Amino acid sequence: MGPEEFRVAGHKLIDWIADYRARIPQLPVQAQVGPGEVAAKLPGRAPEEAEPFARVLADLGDIIVPGVTQVQHPRYFGWFPSNASLASVLGDLATSGIGALGITWQSAPALTEVEEVVVEWLRELTALPESWRGVIQDTASSACLVALLAARERATNYSEARGGLQAERAPLTVYTTEHAHSSIAKAVALAGFGRENLRFADVDPVTYAMDPQALARILAEDAAQGLRPAAVVVNVGTTGTTAVDPLAQIVPLARQYGMWVHVDAAMAGSALLLPEMRWLIDGVDGADSLAWNPHKWLGTVLDCALLYVADPAHLIRVMSTNPSYLRSAVDGEVTQYKDWGIPLGRRFRALKLWFHLRLDGVEAIRARLRRDLEHARWLAEQVSSAPGWRILAPVALQTVVLRHEPSGLVSDAGAVLDADALNAHTLAWADSVNRSGAALVTPALLDGTWSVRVSIGAERTERPDVEALWRLLQQAAADA
Amino acid sequence: MGPEEFRVAGHKLIDWIADYRARIPQLPVQAQVGPGEVAAKLPGRAPEEAEPFARVLADLGDIIVPGVTQVQHPRYFGWFPSNASLASVLGDLATSGIGALGITWQSAPALTEVEEVVVEWLRELTALPESWRGVIQDTASSACLVALLAARERATNYSEARGGLQAERAPLTVYTTEHAHSSIAKAVALAGFGRENLRFADVDPVTYAMDPQALARILAEDAAQGLRPAAVVVNVGTTGTTAVDPLAQIVPLARQYGMWVHVDAAMAGSALLLPEMRWLIDGVDGADSLAWNPHKWLGTVLDCALLYVADPAHLIRVMSTNPSYLRSAVDGEVTQYKDWGIPLGRRFRALKLWFHLRLDGVEAIRARLRRDLEHARWLAEQVSSAPGWRILAPVALQTVVLRHEPSGLVSDAGAVLDADALNAHTLAWADSVNRSGAALVTPALLDGTWSVRVSIGAERTERPDVEALWRLLQQAAADA
Numbered sequence: 001m002g003p004e005e006f007r008v009a010g011h012k013l014i015d016w017i018a019d020y021r022a023r024i025p026q027l028p029v030q031a032q033v034g035p036g037e038v039a040a041k042l043p044g045r046a047p048e049e050a051e052p053f054a055r056v057l058a059d060l061g062d063i064i065v066p067g068v069t070q071v072q073h074p075r076y077f078g079w080f081p082s083n084a085s086l087a088s089v090l091g092d093l094a095t096s097g098i099g100a101l102g103i104t105w106q107s108a109p110a111l112t113e114v115e116e117v118v119v120e121w122l123r124e125l126t127a128l129p130e131s132w133r134g135v136i137q138d139t140a141s142s143a144c145l146v147a148l149l150a151a152r153e154r155a156t157n158y159s160e161a162r163g164g165l166q167a168e169r170a171p172l173t174v175y176t177t178e179h180a181h182s183s184i185a186k187a188v189a190l191a192g193f194g195r196e197n198l199r200f201a202d203v204d205p206v207t208y209a210m211d212p213q214a215l216a217r218i219l220a221e222d223a224a225q226g227l228r229p230a231a232v233v234v235n236v237g238t239t240g241t242t243a244v245d246p247l248a249q250i251v252p253l254a255r256q257y258g259m260w261v262h263v264d265a266a267m268a269g270s271a272l273l274l275p276e277m278r279w280l281i282d283g284v285d286g287a288d289s290l291a292w293n294p295h296k297w298l299g300t301v302l303d304c305a306l307l308y309v310a311d312p313a314h315l316i317r318v319m320s321t322n323p324s325y326l327r328s329a330v331d332g333e334v335t336q337y338k339d340w341g342i343p344l345g346r347r348f349r350a351l352k353l354w355f356h357l358r359l360d361g362v363e364a365i366r367a368r369l370r371r372d373l374e375h376a377r378w379l380a381e382q383v384s385s386a387p388g389w390r391i392l393a394p395v396a397l398q399t400v401v402l403r404h405e406p407s408g409l410v411s412d413a414g415a416v417l418d419a420d421a422l423n424a425h426t427l428a429w430a431d432s433v434n435r436s437g438a439a440l441v442t443p444a445l446l447d448g449t450w451s452v453r454v455s456i457g458a459e460r461t462e463r464p465d466v467e468a469l470w471r472l473l474q475q476a477a478a479d480a
Numbered sequence: 481m482g483p484e485e486f487r488v489a490g491h492k493l494i495d496w497i498a499d500y501r502a503r504i505p506q507l508p509v510q511a512q513v514g515p516g517e518v519a520a521k522l523p524g525r526a527p528e529e530a531e532p533f534a535r536v537l538a539d540l541g542d543i544i545v546p547g548v549t550q551v552q553h554p555r556y557f558g559w560f561p562s563n564a565s566l567a568s569v570l571g572d573l574a575t576s577g578i579g580a581l582g583i584t585w586q587s588a589p590a591l592t593e594v595e596e597v598v599v600e601w602l603r604e605l606t607a608l609p610e611s612w613r614g615v616i617q618d619t620a621s622s623a624c625l626v627a628l629l630a631a632r633e634r635a636t637n638y639s640e641a642r643g644g645l646q647a648e649r650a651p652l653t654v655y656t657t658e659h660a661h662s663s664i665a666k667a668v669a670l671a672g673f674g675r676e677n678l679r680f681a682d683v684d685p686v687t688y689a690m691d692p693q694a695l696a697r698i699l700a701e702d703a704a705q706g707l708r709p710a711a712v713v714v715n716v717g718t719t720g721t722t723a724v725d726p727l728a729q730i731v732p733l734a735r736q737y738g739m740w741v742h743v744d745a746a747m748a749g750s751a752l753l754l755p756e757m758r759w760l761i762d763g764v765d766g767a768d769s770l771a772w773n774p775h776k777w778l779g780t781v782l783d784c785a786l787l788y789v790a791d792p793a794h795l796i797r798v799m800s801t802n803p804s805y806l807r808s809a810v811d812g813e814v815t816q817y818k819d820w821g822i823p824l825g826r827r828f829r830a831l832k833l834w835f836h837l838r839l840d841g842v843e844a845i846r847a848r849l850r851r852d853l854e855h856a857r858w859l860a861e862q863v864s865s866a867p868g869w870r871i872l873a874p875v876a877l878q879t880v881v882l883r884h885e886p887s888g889l890v891s892d893a894g895a896v897l898d899a900d901a902l903n904a905h906t907l908a909w910a911d912s913v914n915r916s917g918a919a920l921v922t923p924a925l926l927d928g929t930w931s932v933r934v935s936i937g938a939e940r941t942e943r944p945d946v947e948a949l950w951r952l953l954q955q956a957a958a959d960a
Binding site: 001002004005006007009010011013014016017018019020021022025030031033034035036037038039041043044045046047049050051053056060063064065066067068069071072078079082083084085086088089090092093094096097098099100101102103105106107108109110111113114116117118120121124125138139141142144145149152159162163164165166167168171172181182183185186189190191192193194195196197239265290293295301302303309319321322323324326330333334337342343345346347348351352354355357358359360361362363364411414443445452 | 545
């Protein structure tokens with residue numbers, strides 16, 4: 001396809017996207033297709049001859065749109081906000097159109113330097129320590145793995161350069177809580193620590209935040225047994241309930257044992273743009289790394305995660321390679337992001353952040369985040385004052401964890417009397433909401449019983465959408 | 481930004497990209513900026529107020545374009561082809577515009593199923609074994625790390641679920657050659673094997689391909705010392721010279737020692753679309769995994785790597801997590817790509833491959849690949865027959881490794897007599913070509929001496945571009 005053909009098709013696709021975004025409120029939120037239904041509509045082999053653009057565009061509307069859950073829908077309250085702001089979509093289009101190759105500074109100086117500038121903009125906006133430096137990764141999962149690899153290498157004085165982790169003797173251990181995201185346990189496994197060496201500190205039974213005294217206890221026990229505490233992952237805004245581990249109280253323990261402190265703020269990081277929410281990371285000066293995802297609540301289109309580190313020289317030593325075909329005369333003077341993560345080749349992801357911040361402006365983004373926090377407080381008030389309903393966790397951010405509790409299934413004090421019946425009821429009404437396509441919520445286990453997470457923060461969600469959701473939930477629970 | 485504002489800005493950006501692509505031949509290939517020059521043009525803080533689109537668009541032309549090396553230029557012969565076909569740019573725009581969230585099948589069934597279908601299209605097009613299954617990753621670096629993690633877990637019977645690699649005793653070892661890409665040594669280090677447990681088998685001195693007898697020797701030595709050979713990385717098209725390790729001869733050795741066989745065909749994988757090039761992976765039936773990058777020569781815009789595995793159930797066991805908030809009723813019936821790699825959240829990358837194959841058509845892509853192979857053969861012939869020039873490695877694919885050898889610096893038989901003078905000469909003329917902006921080539925060390933790689937395969941490179949390059953090289957060498 002040449003530039004003129006691209007121009008014609010591109011204009012059609014831009015119009016298609018604008019029309020699609022405008023009609024999203026009329027679409028069902030949850031995809032209404034069954035397993036294999038999309039695949040069955042596609043031919044078994046790639047076409048030998050080029051197809052006309054009109055046919056591909058028609059397939060977008062006929063096959064792809066009905067086949068995705070509409071996370072840009074104003075009544076999407078599922079997993080977590082996954083906003084793809086149109087400003088960032090333009091930035092990403094510029095990225096693809098320019099088609100730069102990010103392997104070294106030399107291959108695309110602007111790719112490196114815009115990234116340096118934009119992650120510094122966001123460092124300042126989120127009030128992270130001035131000396132910290134950042135890098136764009138694909139997801140917080142990868143960022144956490146990178147952080148734990150850095151922790152492993154600090155604890156072993158760069159075992160990777162010698163016999164590797166397999167040559168180490170007393171097992172290294174990693175600490176977090178059972179409420180940590182699944183990617184933490186995965187990173188522990190992939191980094192070679194072994195799942196048995198992942199320790200869960202107890203949480204406060206009301207806030208679900210890590211109990212620092214519980215952490216102190218297991219650290220003392222493990223150290224007494226000759227284990228080597230290497231890292232603690234502090235959850236700032238857990239996936240289940242947005243619980244906030246007390247970073248300021250964990251840091252002194254980490255220092256005592258020489259542990260790496262990684263802060264997982266994948267969802268909550270966006271809130272750090274609000275000065276009134278900076279309490280979330282009180283104590284961050286004593287941490288080693290922090291990751292959060294602009295591709296969630298902030299709304300920079302997937303994939304865009306930020307990893308900040310206190311000691312970039314250490315990260316670079318863990319990750320660097322220097323083959324002759326990538327060397328250049330400026331190597332000592334520039335940032336080589338290939339040495340800040342796993343992949344060598346990188347996409348010019350900084351452009352989508354750059355476009356997003358410039359075309360939307362920070363003040364409007366802050367206003368949207370505040371709007372969502374206010375929506376969550378409003379919903380929590382409605383639920384708290386409605387008979388038969390219960391809020392199950394503090395509403396620290398934009399997520400409300402709730403349950404409808406028909407009489408007899410739960411005691412007044414909140415003790416579950418008939419878990420099976422309660423679970424069946426919860427899953428039934430949540431499923432009916434989701435199947436209806438009118439809104440989407442996410443069931444999740446909390447203390448072994450099913451609850452429902454309402455995660456507010458889609459870019460287009462306004463108060464009437466939250467009000468409509470609350471009516472829907474009440475109706476669904478009554479009908480179940 | 482709302483849909484109507486997006487529509488207006490989007491049309492402008494599409495026109496900008498079409499115009500930009502059309503004028504690339506007039507731009508210098510290598511970016512002509514020094515360290516810090518791009519960053520100095522950007523403000524130190526993010527804007528509080530939204531900026532007009534015109535200002536952002538102007539910065540694209542004024543700051544970004546001069547700040548990137550033009551890898552879409554017809555006279556780009558650097559590192560490796562990094563084509564961003566405009567058909568795939570449209571597919572990627574659709575991805576961003578739809579803004580789907582890929583965390584489970586349920587969150588975007590079409591994201592999963594189009595990926596399944598398209599990677600199957602490409603499996604069939606590249607004649608990989610029918611039973612193999614594939615997944616899109618960001619880069620071959622990540623794909624290789626995933627393959628080596630799978631190898632580690634097979635060799636240790638899933639140590640990750642117990643005490644991890646640190647609980648294993650006799651060291652696991654990994655094998656490849658010194659010509660393997662730098663990402664292989666990095667993956668070995670990150671997976672915890674330790675760089676000392678990466679073994680390089682000698683290569684054939686003419687072809688730079690792994691010598692299977694040399695591999696057999698070090699395997700026997702290592703096994704006799706109680707080491708545990710866990711994996712061999714077979715290079716199909718090395719970065720330096722596109723050397724092709726003899727997979728069919730390596731597989732029986734791997735079987736004898738129970739090693740995982742990973743095939744790194746990052747660059748060369750595109751050639752597998754040509755039936756006459758399938759000899760590259762003779763013996764692949766006995767391998768365990770293969771990775772290649774459509775974002776290189778094939779031309780699907782970065783980032784798009786394919787990882788195929790013979791035993792997906794094993795990979796899933798190594799990578800899977802199953803938190804309650806990601807469960808759904810269809811879990812047993814569908815593919816969950818979160819369990820096929822490191823990140824949880826995934827972008828709808830399959831659309832760019834789908835658009836690319838459909839809008840360009842496979843036959844036209846094959847014709848372009850054949851054109852590039854023919855260009856490489858033509859250039860190799862010119863170089864071979866020019867006095868004072870030497871081809872330094874077999875031209876198996878689209879890369880020509882060459883050197884200009886002024887009299888007295890190299891013997892007639894090819895022995896380097898004055899390495900310092902030869903290196904200075906080579907780097908001087910290659911640098912003058914690159915600094916001129918007229919073309920880009922990549923100097924690289926081969927047998928300890930600098931050579932120049934001419935990697936042919938930019939989408940717009942036609943015969944006159946290769947002819948012009950050859951004139952440029954001769955002029956630069958004469959002037960140096």
